[in-house]
Amino acid sequence: MTGERVRIALVLPDLLGTYGDRGNAIVLAQRLRWRSIGSELVTVLSSDDAVPEDCDLYLIGGGEDVAQVAAVRFLRRGAGLTRAVARGVPVLGICGGLQVLGTGFVTGDGQRHDGLGLVDATTEPGRGRAIGEVTTQSTLGGVGMLTGFENHLGRTSLGPGSHALGKVVRGVGNGRDEAEGAVTGHVVCTYMHGPVLARNPKLADLLLEWALGEPLAPVPDPPELKALRTERTRVHVRNRK
Amino acid sequence: MSDTTRETDEPTVDQTPAQRQSPDQRPSADGGRPPDRTQGADQHWKVVPAPVREPADTRRMGLRTAMAINAGKWAASLSQRLGLGSGGMIGGRLALTLQPDLLQRLATGRRVVMVTGTNGKTTTTQMVAEALRAKAPAVSNATGANMLDGHVAALLTQLDAPFAALEVDELHLAQVTERFEPSAILLLNLSRDQLDRVGEVRTVAASLQRALTQAPGAQVIANRDDPNIVFAAAGHPHVTWVSGGVRWRDDALNCPQCGAFIGDVDRDWRCQCGLARPPADWKVTDTGVLDSEGTHHELALALPGHVNRVNATFALAAALQLGGEEAPVLARVRRISQAAGRYDTVRLGGRRVRLLLAKNPASWLEMLDLVSSNDEPLVLVVNSREADGYDVSWLWDVDFEMLRGRPVQVAGDRALDLAVRLRYAGVRASVASTVEVALGGTEGGLPDVIANYTAFRDLHTRSRT
Numbered sequence: 001m002t003g004e005r006v007r008i009a010l011v012l013p014d015l016l017g018t019y020g021d022r023g024n025a026i027v028l029a030q031r032l033r034w035r036s037i038g039s040e041l042v043t044v045l046s047s048d049d050a051v052p053e054d055c056d057l058y059l060i061g062g063g064e065d066v067a068q069v070a071a072v073r074f075l076r077r078g079a080g081l082t083r084a085v086a087r088g089v090p091v092l093g094i095c096g097g098l099q100v101l102g103t104g105f106v107t108g109d110g111q112r113h114d115g116l117g118l119v120d121a122t123t124e125p126g127r128g129r130a131i132g133e134v135t136t137q138s139t140l141g142g143v144g145m146l147t148g149f150e151n152h153l154g155r156t157s158l159g160p161g162s163h164a165l166g167k168v169v170r171g172v173g174n175g176r177d178e179a180e181g182a183v184t185g186h187v188v189c190t191y192m193h194g195p196v197l198a199r200n201p202k203l204a205d206l207l208l209e210w211a212l213g214e215p216l217a218p219v220p221d222p223p224e225l226k227a228l229r230t231e232r233t234r235v236h237v238r239n240r241k
Numbered sequence: 242m243s244d245t246t247r248e249t250d251e252p253t254v255d256q257t258p259a260q261r262q263s264p265d266q267r268p269s270a271d272g273g274r275p276p277d278r279t280q281g282a283d284q285h286w287k288v289v290p291a292p293v294r295e296p297a298d299t300r301r302m303g304l305r306t307a308m309a310i311n312a313g314k315w316a317a318s319l320s321q322r323l324g325l326g327s328g329g330m331i332g333g334r335l336a337l338t339l340q341p342d343l344l345q346r347l348a349t350g351r352r353v354v355m356v357t358g359t360n361g362k363t364t365t366t367q368m369v370a371e372a373l374r375a376k377a378p379a380v381s382n383a384t385g386a387n388m389l390d391g392h393v394a395a396l397l398t399q400l401d402a403p404f405a406a407l408e409v410d411e412l413h414l415a416q417v418t419e420r421f422e423p424s425a426i427l428l429l430n431l432s433r434d435q436l437d438r439v440g441e442v443r444t445v446a447a448s449l450q451r452a453l454t455q456a457p458g459a460q461v462i463a464n465r466d467d468p469n470i471v472f473a474a475a476g477h478p479h480v481t482w483v484s485g486g487v488r489w490r491d492d493a494l495n496c497p498q499c500g501a502f503i504g505d506v507d508r509d510w511r512c513q514c515g516l517a518r519p520p521a522d523w524k525v526t527d528t529g530v531l532d533s534e535g536t537h538h539e540l541a542l543a544l545p546g547h548v549n550r551v552n553a554t555f556a557l558a559a560a561l562q563l564g565g566e567e568a569p570v571l572a573r574v575r576r577i578s579q580a581a582g583r584y585d586t587v588r589l590g591g592r593r594v595r596l597l598l599a600k601n602p603a604s605w606l607e608m609l610d611l612v613s614s615n616d617e618p619l620v621l622v623v624n625s626r627e628a629d630g631y632d633v634s635w636l637w638d639v640d641f642e643m644l645r646g647r648p649v650q651v652a653g654d655r656a657l658d659l660a661v662r663l664r665y666a667g668v669r670a671s672v673a674s675t676v677e678v679a680l681g682g683t684e685g686g687l688p689d690v691i692a693n694y695t696a697f698r699d700l701h702t703r704s705r706t
């Protein structure tokens with residue numbers, strides 16, 4: 001953290017940012033502002049040299065197969081992200097970002113690709129796309145119920161180096177063992193769009209606390225956010241969209 | 242092709258004999274076989290001359306075609322009389338079933354303008370139809386039935402109309418050019434639409450490119466500021482380039498051809514693979530359009546906003562290409578005040594309001610731009626039904642921040658998502674159970690209601706003019 005500004009890195013939105021994942025950065029910046037803490041958005045594009053290692057929080061969104069492969073190639077170019085993770089800096093990977101940050105993934109053409117290995121998770125294409133509302137009970141302390149929208153073909157298996165972000169109550173998630181997402185240390189990955197931090201303020205604040213290294217002053221959730229969470233976590237009999 | 246856009250009646254070199262037929266001929270329904278489009282793998286472009294067609298004559302129409310036309314018209318009028326809607330679609334579908342070749346047969350001898358792109362199709366198609374009517378009758382599917390049966394239905398409405406302006410779904414243009422060669426093809430823009438469909442923009446651009454290779458004799462009028470459109474049209478031999486600007490850039494950061502980073506699409510970019518922004522033949526300005534000779538044409542449209550000056554420029558270019566004259570063409574385009582309810586001022590919930598459609602991030606940006614120039618009450622409505630896409634994450638791709646300082650009412654199935662988005666954007670919003678209730682909470686002025694697809698459709702149905 002430089003001075004009093006939290007540096008939030010939005011990593012490769014030109015490759016990985018198909019589903020409004022930029023919104024996670026908007027949410028983080030605004031939740032800091034509500035507490036009178038400044039922030040700076042550092043956008044890392046595929047035209048840049050490498051990912052800087054001095055940011056306080058990294059966000060990686062989702063994209064298509066080709067974009068994922070290109071993203072891994074780019075992220076390997078410098079060790080910025082890996083070094084930041086070694087310092088305990090939080091990283092949030094969404095959908096394709098989960099696959100990129102995992103140990104490996106198989107693309108639609110059957111090719112296997114190595115990921116960055118920051119979480120212990122491997123992904124293969126499933127039989128059909130998982131599309132719809134997804135609700136989980138989070139394994140992270142104090143986070144509670146998570147809600148999001150999933151849209152992915154990948155089915156993810158977790159290795160011993162990671163645990164799930166949540167247990168699936170509704171929806172598909174990883175497609176294995178009722179797990180959704182993957183967590184290793186402060187690296188948090190999920191299939192949830194929505195964006196995930198817009199719908200789940202406690203997860204947003206947890207990432208910010210990790211970034212700041214200290215507890216945050218509580219802010220009350222705005223009424224429409226409470227109502228949205230109630231609306232979206234209501235368990236339907238079927239996953240009707 | 243800047244030198245051809247201003248020409249009037251004289252056919253240009255690239256027109257096929259079929260297109261050169263005088264516009265008052267009836268369609269020759271027996272048509273002859275479509276020209277062979279098989280091309281060598283190494284030869285990307287090959288102009289295949291169309292066979293010289295017999296003068297059109299309905300008496301020589303094949304029996305099967307005549308039956309299909311009659312059945313289609315009968316079904317359409319029956320459906321209309323039974324109150325099942327305008328009846329066009331069912332008629333078109335039935336006629337196509339009876340005569341699968343019907344589209345190309347009905348198109349033969351007419352000069353057809355096809356309009357496609359993610360946003361602005363319906364409005365532009367209506368503008369083209371009106372512009373062409375300055376010269377001769379034109380049929381159109383301006384109600385948005387934009388696949389093959391909708392085209393057949395439109396062509397059936399007036400068999401002797403020499404012109405047709407047809408809106409076509411982006412992924413269906415290739416099916417059209419497989420069947421016949423339009424006189425002009427308008428490529429407006431491409432951007433992400435329904436987010437449930439991944440990778441759509443690149444797939445659509447490739448499909449449009451294939452559609453154009455099947456129509457080497459058509460005049461293409463294309464948006465040079467949209468890299469995806471440039472990719473689709475750059476290889477075509479006859480392109481008129483319109484510079485309309487792009488408000489939404491997030492689908493054009495990388496080269497559609499090779500994936501390299503383009504960055505700022507507002508400058509004259511040139512990619513490492515050779516794809517580059519072409520020079521403009523028509524440049525849209527703050528009040529009108531500049532032609533390639535530097536002459537400015539005031540547009541003075543009844544329809545609002547930059548986006549409609551761009552649409553009108555496409556329509557003007559198409560009409561001039563097909564022999565229209567500028568003054569009467571512009572006079573007609575200027576008078577258009579709504580297109581299938583878009584931009585229409587209607588009565589809703591006891592108030593007069595203006596209805597605006599925004600169905601994806603690019604069109605939301607256009608509409609927010611439009612309303613940011615006024616201070617009227619504002620109601621935003623978002624649904625997430627099948628036709629809208631179930632995922633509303635795209636709300637976070639739209640710069641709602643530009644509404645700061647202005648009270649906003651939200652409604653629709655996903656009013657809460659919208660309210661949360663606005664909260665994080667620093668915009669004061671209140672949630673209303675219905676649009677009518679929201680309008681009750683506003684005072685004075687002529688409120689703007691921006692709604693996404695199914696929400697707009699329902700409001701349009703509920704409203705009165």
Ligand SMILES: [Zn+2]
Nearest residue numbers: 496499512514
């Ligand atoms: Zn390129």
